[in-house]
Amino acid sequence: MTASRQPMISPLACMRVAVLGLALAFGLKVARAETPADPRVLATAQVEEAQAYHVGTLAYLYGFPIVDLLQNLYRETQQVAGAPRAAPRAPINQFYRFRERVTPTTAGTLRAPNSDTLYLSGWFDLRDEPVIIRAPDTAGRYYTLAITDFYSEVQHVGRRTTGTAAQDFALVGPAFKGELPAGVHEIRVPTHQAWVLGRVLVKGANDLAAARSVLEGFHAIPLSQWQRGERVTPAATPLELVEPWQPTETLEFFAVLNWWLRDNPRVVGEEALRAQFDSVGFGPAGAFDLSRSSEATRRGLQRAIEDARAMLRAASRRPTADIRNGWIFPLALGRYGHDYLMRATVAFGGYANLPEETVYAALTGDSRGQPLRGERAYTLRFPAGARPPVGAFWSLSAYQSKDFSLMPNALERYSIGDHSEGFRVAADGSFTVRLSRDPPRDPPRNRLRDRRENWLPVGEGPYYLILRLYEPGPSVLDGRYVPPQLEETSPP
Numbered sequence: 001m002t003a004s005r006q007p008m009i010s011p012l013a014c015m016r017v018a019v020l021g022l023a024l025a026f027g028l029k030v031a032r033a034e035t036p037a038d039p040r041v042l043a044t045a046q047v048e049e050a051q052a053y054h055v056g057t058l059a060y061l062y063g064f065p066i067v068d069l070l071q072n073l074y075r076e077t078q079q080v081a082g083a084p085r086a087a088p089r090a091p092i093n094q095f096y097r098f099r100e101r102v103t104p105t106t107a108g109t110l111r112a113p114n115s116d117t118l119y120l121s122g123w124f125d126l127r128d129e130p131v132i133i134r135a136p137d138t139a140g141r142y143y144t145l146a147i148t149d150f151y152s153e154v155q156h157v158g159r160r161t162t163g164t165a166a167q168d169f170a171l172v173g174p175a176f177k178g179e180l181p182a183g184v185h186e187i188r189v190p191t192h193q194a195w196v197l198g199r200v201l202v203k204g205a206n207d208l209a210a211a212r213s214v215l216e217g218f219h220a221i222p223l224s225q226w227q228r229g230e231r232v233t234p235a236a237t238p239l240e241l242v243e244p245w246q247p248t249e250t251l252e253f254f255a256v257l258n259w260w261l262r263d264n265p266r267v268v269g270e271e272a273l274r275a276q277f278d279s280v281g282f283g284p285a286g287a288f289d290l291s292r293s294s295e296a297t298r299r300g301l302q303r304a305i306e307d308a309r310a311m312l313r314a315a316s317r318r319p320t321a322d323i324r325n326g327w328i329f330p331l332a333l334g335r336y337g338h339d340y341l342m343r344a345t346v347a348f349g350g351y352a353n354l355p356e357e358t359v360y361a362a363l364t365g366d367s368r369g370q371p372l373r374g375e376r377a378y379t380l381r382f383p384a385g386a387r388p389p390v391g392a393f394w395s396l397s398a399y400q401s402k403d404f405s406l407m408p409n410a411l412e413r414y415s416i417g418d419h420s421e422g423f424r425v426a427a428d429g430s431f432t433v434r435l436s437r438d439p440p441r442d443p444p445r446n447r448l449r450d451r452r453e454n455w456l457p458v459g460e461g462p463y464y465l466i467l468r469l470y471e472p473g474p475s476v477l478d479g480r481y482v483p484p485q486l487e488e489t490s491p492p
Helices: 013-019 039-076 205-215 223-227 252-263 271-280 295-315 340-349
Strands: 095-097 117-125 131-135 143-149 154-158 167-172 185-188 193-201 219-222 358-363 377-382 394-400 415-417 431-436 455-457 463-470 487-489
Touching: 039 117, 039 193, 039 252, 039 271, 039 295, 039 340, 117 205, 131 143, 131 223, 154 185, 193 205, 219 223, 252 271, 295 340, 394 455, 415 455
Parallel strands: 167 185, 431 455
Antiparallel strands: 095 117, 117 193, 131 167, 131 219, 143 154, 143 193, 358 463, 377 431, 377 487, 394 415, 394 463
16 A cells, blocks of 8 residues: 555545545655663563563454454445455445345355355444334335444344334434434444445245345435435435555554544543553654654564464354354354453354344354265254244355355355255145265155255365354254254265
8 A cells, every 4th residue: 555545445535634635644664763781672572572572462452343444345335456346336325235135156245155145244433323214014025234332232123122114213312412303213332434235035936026126225314404305315426546555454554543533532540541542653643754763562462363363263163162063153152241252253254143034044064073075964953843033044154174165166055045946845734854975866756855956056165164053043043953964975
C-alpha cells in the first residue's frame, strides 16, 4: 500500500482522516545512536522487545475480530484492485444479496458458508445516524438477521425471535441521542460499525424463485431518508477502485487497532487491559506512530503477530469439552465477554450465530481420529425417533480442512438435510446419509433409507463435517442430544 492510497473505507470521510498517514509509518528505518556495548542500552532494548511481544500477543488476540471485520468491510464495500468484479460487495449502509445458493466459486469472503439459505450481507456505519432495516412478511419461511458488532457480540431478529411478519428495525449506534419513528424496533449496537448477515431458507432448485422474492424484500434505509418517506434501498453509488489491504498480517494491525479503540466507546472493566496497550503505544490514550517506535518494539510486535496467528491456527483445531460421539459442540458462541481467545478463534474460522439460533456441530475425524478423506466411504445412520431436534431444519455440509471452503463435486450438492428436495426417510422415520467421493451403488429395493438420494458428495479430502441445527431444541443445548457416530464402510 502506498501513501497515495487510503487504507480505510473511502465513503466515510471521518475514517479517511483518522487513518491518513498510516501507510507512511511502515518500512521506515529509525535512525538511533545506540551503542551495543552499553549494557543499559541492551537492557532497555530487551525490556522493550519483551514487553511489545507479550502485550502485542494479547492485543492481537483481543483485536483480531475488530481488525478482521474492518478488513472485510474494506473489501466488500469497495472495488479492490485485482479482485473479481463479481465478488460480493455493496456500498456502506446497503445490502448485497446473494441471489444464488453459495458454491465453492461464489462464496467470496464467507468462511464455511452453507448452501441451505440465500445470504444477505451489509456493512453499516452508525456514527452519523441509525439505519432502518425493512424485513418483509416471509409467510413462515425461516429467516434470521445476525447483527454483529465489532466485538463479535451477536443479536438476532427473525423467525425465532421476532416472527415472520413484516417489520422495521433500527440499527442504533452509541452516539445517537434522538428518537426513532413510531413502530420501529430499536436494536442498540455498542460500536460505530456493525455487520448484518441474513439468511433465508431455500429448499432446492424448485424453491429458488420463491426464496429470491423474499430476499428482495429486505431493505436498508438511513434514518434521514426514512423520515423523508423513502422505504426502499437508495440507488447504489459507484464503488471506488482501491488497492488491496490486509492489516491482519502486518504491523499495520496495531495502528488500525489503535485508531479503532480511540474512535469507539471504552468498555467498562477493560481499563487495566487498555493501560497495557498504552504502555507499548497502541492503546487508546494516544495516536500510535510506528515510525517512532524502537527497533526492539517492532521486533517484539512482529513476533507477537506470528505467534498469535499460530495460536489461533492451533486453537481452531482443538476440541471443546462438549464432544458427543465425536461431534464437537461449540456452544459458547456469539457472547464472549472477556474470553478473547475464544472470540478471536471463532472469528479466525468464520463468524457464528448464537447457539439458540443455530448450533454448528463439527466432526473433524473418524472413529480412530484419522482425517476424513474422499476415497473412503462413510455413513450416518439415524434410527427411528432420532431425528435432530430442531424447530426449523437441519443440514449436513462438508468443508475442505485447509481453507474452510465447500467441496466441489459434479453433482453440485453442497449440503443435505430434511429440507432437501428428494431426501428419503423410511416408513419408521429412520434414515441414512452417505458420504463419499464416488456415487454409492444402488442398494436393494427394500432398503429405501439407503438410496443415493441421501448421498452427500465430497472431494479428495481431508475434510470435516458441520451438522447445522437451526432453532435447536433444549436437548441440543443441554447436552442430551447425541448425533450418531460416523461409520466407515466399504468404498462405493
